[in-house]
Amino acid sequence: MGIILGENQYGKAENRVVRIYRETPRHEIKDINVGSALRGDFTAAHTDGDQRKVLPTDTQKQTAYAYAKEKGIASIEQYGLELARHFVDDYEPVDGARIEIEEYAWERAVVDGKEHDHTWVRKGQEVRTADITVEGKGEGQKTWVIGGLKDLVVLKSTGSEFHDFLEDEYTILQPTTDRVMSTSLVAKWRFTTTDVDWEAIYPAIKQIIVDTFATVQSLALQQTLYQMGKTILETYDFIAEVKLSAPNIHHFVYDLSPFGLENNKEVFNADDRPYGLIQATVTRDDAPDAGPAWTQQMAWLG
Structure with missing residues (x-):
């Protein structure tokens, strides 16, 4: 050996x-x-x-x-x-x-x-x-550039649903057509060129992300992430792919009935652990090879 x-x-x-x-x-x-x-x-x-x-x-x-x-x-x-x-x-x-x-x-x-x-x-x-x-x-010589953001915390008080999911004997989650949706978003996008106005493109992509989160009637966080990536790719032809990672920051309606109070989705307990972690890559079907673009400095320790 x-x-x-x-x-x-x-x-x-x-x-x-x-x-x-x-x-x-x-x-x-x-x-x-x-x-x-x-x-x-x-x-x-x-x-x-x-x-x-x-x-x-x-x-x-x-x-x-x-x-x-x-x-x-x-x-x-x-x-x-x-x-x-x-x-x-x-x-x-x-x-x-x-x-x-x-x-x-x-x-x-x-x-x-x-x-x-x-x-x-x-x-x-x-x-x-x-x-x-x-x-x-x-x-x-070859060059790869990835732009991105992290710790973008967003929340909307309605416009999010989650129902018709797979169930088994351990499922207790109740379906809903109206819930709070919140996440701390990580997003990264791979450029195909370095001929970019870096200071203009960043706020523009961030705005797409925020706009999409706000306006999509979401049936799942997965759907929202896909639409974010899709819209970015449709807007900028020099971006090859978008990677998104979103922990689901759960908000549960708090039981105020012991105090004789009605809680009509007004008071919530925000749970940061455990959390669902939703991740997706949205890419062009003709995207150039990523090569080592995603090989991080601490990649094998992640």
């Missing part, structure tokens, strides 16, 4: 980078969390402890901070592309790089009725994400 080294990568996870733009009296801020992973033939490092091909993870961290100044962070997608291409193009042993970024939004503080030039309040609605993978050298 022979023993060989399998899939491997190494990098620096969760570098917290805050970039302040001070060129004018009205400052701007970008607040991000950056992870990098390098791929290549690093067999000797594992089998013999030979580090001659290994770019230190500390160097990757320093590069993330330096590039925030040198290249700027106009968008997390563009910043991630700059980083990934640098690692692949400028270091011979590296034939692939993965950059994963989260962006934390801030909004300006309002003082005396006016937006303040250099004070912000953390905006906690959701976290924007980007995953960039670059592989290969020169003209054969």
